[in-house]
Amino acid sequence: MAPGNPSRMSQPVENRPPWWQVMAIGRNPRTTLVRLAVTLVLVLVGFPMSIQPILVQGISMQPTYRDGQRRFLNKLAYRFAPPQRGDVIGIREAGKQVLLLKRVVGLPGESLRIVQGTVLINGEPLEEPYLLPPTNGVRNPAPWNLQEVRLGQDEHYVIGDNRSMRQTDHYFGIVERERIVGRLIRP
């Protein structure tokens, strides 16, 4: 080091971006771009693959779900586990957009029948706390009856929660596993 030429420590230059730039695109635009791309992929690919928004129409799931309510369906729910009794599921009715919302009451291999509004699974009455409470001691204003049905290996039995409507007006029955889209995410 030559005399008279004292060494100078180089000072770190403070090159901070202006606050509005930090607010808009962050401190590092490249990182922000990567984050944005990941978020976009998650929203555009991940969301439609796992969640489906639905609009409840009709009265068959009353009193649990009412006409006009908006809910979400978890499409990954049955990827690794089969549907369980009591699950509220979305069933493909016509294409991917028109779905039925029903509750699973019968599982594959079981036998099911309905006697005066009570669902019997393998001869045992099914507890259904989601139905309307009894009024004046009458459990179901419109008691339903159904002859015994034995479910196959890929079949589930589904019914709506509104058992006060006439049996002939209520769309229920056996659904094949491949038609089940997912489970309703509870509010």
Place this chain on the structure above:
Amino acid sequence: MTMLRRRIRSVGLVALLGLLGLGLWWAIPTEEQRIRRVLEEARAAVSADGGTGSTTPPDGPGGTLAMLGRVGRLTRCLTRDVEVEVDVFGGLSGHLNGVEEVRAAAAGLVQHLPGLKVRFSEVEIRQIDPPGARATLVATIDTGAREGRAAQEFELRFRKWEGRWYISRVATVRALRSR
């Protein structure tokens, strides 16, 4: 120089053959494309927005002649022994046997629902094994009335006869069955 010319010629020949192959691929439709064309013909015949053919009938696009034309175009897509089975929960149900029954039903439908619009989506053509094939599709039906819009899944069967595909069976698909 001669070598270069030869190379250019052979590359040009290969490109020309490639273009020719591509053209043939476009010009000669596959069996699936042929079936899709029949489906589109049937849809256009039933739907009010499907056009009335190459010429406008003298009594206008909504007149009796136009209606007969649409029904005629539909029946040209069907086999003589076509079967139609409809079973919609809380809606229509019935069975039609033969092209004459379908013709009569279609005429009634077109007459009563002049604004009927039909759109097909999620068309899946499976088991193409001439002379037979199967397809499933979702038909969105708009009658033109308020709340007159519905979607219904259908299963169709096709039969090939003298190089052309015809619809031999149409049935509604129900998501839930009693047994």
